[in-house]
Amino acid sequence: MKHDGRFGEFGGFYVPEVLIPALEEMEEAFYKYYQDEKFVSELDNLYKNYAGRPTPLFYAERFSRLVGFKVYIKREDLLHGGAHKVNNCLGQGLLAKFMGKTKLIAETGAGQHGLATAMIGALFGMETKIFMGVTDVERQSVNVHKMKLCGAEVVPVADGTGTLKDAINEALRYWTSNVEDTFYLFGTACGPHPYPTIVRHFQSPIGIEARAQCLEQIGALPDVITACVGGGSNAIGLFSAFLDDEDVEIIGVEPAGRGIATGKHAAPLVAGKVGVLHGTKMYLMQDEDGQILETESISAGLDYPGVGPEHCLLKDSGRVRYVGVEDEAVLYVFNVFAKCEGILPALESSHALAYVLAQKGKLPADTVVVINLSGRGDKDVGIVERSENAAAKSSL
């Protein structure tokens, strides 16, 4: 490797020897192409005409009135596929194409990354396999169908709790056996180097656009920016453009599930400790021995015991503050926001909305807050309905 892939003490590439050549090849290709004129112009064209970039920055007037300050929404939910995941998939997919790879594999939690990979597999005519935990296959069945419609094979993973972590384990195992012709299109700003760097780069348009749009629409930078954090790709995409703007407060929102105190959550930055999993050193949910703990979140896309290494550094440096929001508050804001703005927010993104709703009345009226709406909530309607039915039953 040419770079150590470190963010302070975090990051690195803790992988079996067999994967090193593939990561080296990917690192070399990324640095060769990411500023290459042909690559950039092809990617820009795809961002614009396939995915629908730039996405709007929308002033949410009724939600603003509700909370008592100004809330702007970065509309990544409007992208093709319904989430920010397409940004990264186009970037990595194009990289795979430039590298001459013909097969894609990916892991997925909520199915958004799986779907985006399946779309890009179809777009580039590549054979695509998606690894997905059985629990997630069940709770995100619509996305499974969409992936299959795009021609991808969905491989259900029954290990562990059948969620994102187990899907990554199985994708890595498959990759070791097929490393010579297969490109692993990793979904978040986590995993071994060079993924955290690559994914941040391909998600960076979120922040670059949002920053320019603030200056254009408001004439100033926002006071606060916020995004949900699972692995951390939509958040790092937004945050990266604002890190040097010292007056902009940055908040990352992790899934506190049923509550940090219950242990049933997926908030390693709030309540984990440093460890190594899936090729990277990061904050991690684990027991005393270092065995990885089961996680719980209503949003499949955030249901992961670790978090991207750059977020770990940003936590330790104090530049970003990370907080947790519980499932109950997430479900509540899902309804509130839909009724305020006529927009169904993904349960993942609803974590950031819930944090902002909780600041109601606490911030001056002229405060400007930008929320990254990383995905749309159509995929979550069934989950919300089931939760509401369960809540109605238990209150009888």
Add this chain to the structure above:
Amino acid sequence: MRTYKQVFSELKHAALIPFFVIGDPDIDSSFEIVKAAIDSGADVLELGIAFSDPIADGPTIQKADIRALDNGVTVAKALEFIKKVKAYKDIPIGLLMYYNLIFQYGLEKFYEDFHNAGVNSVLVADLSIDDADEIAPAINAAGLDTVFMVTPNTEVKRIELIASKTTGFIYTVSLLGVTGGRQELSDMVRPLVAKLKSVTDVPVCVGFGVSTAEHATQLAKAGADGVIIGSRLVKIIEKNPGDTAKAVTEISTFLKEVKTAIAAV
């Protein structure tokens, strides 16, 4: 304490190296199984400490990890287990495990405690030569041998680097993939062993997919200094739930067959 050097210089044949997960299916049965392996001719033991997310392992070892964890194995219990094995016989022991368990235990303390218990080396499945410097001070302070992996896609320059940092043996992965029994020996392994032999004098032991006495014989003929057999043995434990005696008998019979075969090469 018996060293790898003694084993590899004294043996007239390839070393027989069985692998088990400590505490599979439970601590007491696991000890009976390991004793039987020693009595059946094991020259070195390769032992795993179960991890919740073993990305380098196929289904057989994954299930063994789950059995061991479900039956309460911890890193502390693994340490006691090793002391008991060493009290039974002074046989070199290599650990094969994942980095997070070492990292949480504390690097210095881990290598010191396990070396004191009688461990000769610790192969970390998810730590390559690039990060060797992170663990090297603790390994050297404790006085352990080093073991690193080489795979069929490792380039020659990198093999030389790995060999230069290896004092125990090179754990040669026979194929591109995870652990698990295979019908045929990978066709990548013989050229790999030959390549290793041409660039280094460090002992070369082959694992992953080594499943039969015939495989072991072929590897010994190809020049391997040791054969590591894991999933094939662990499968026997999986197939005999609640019947340790039967598992012990089958494992002993199989290992004796392999030993006879490689001793004849």
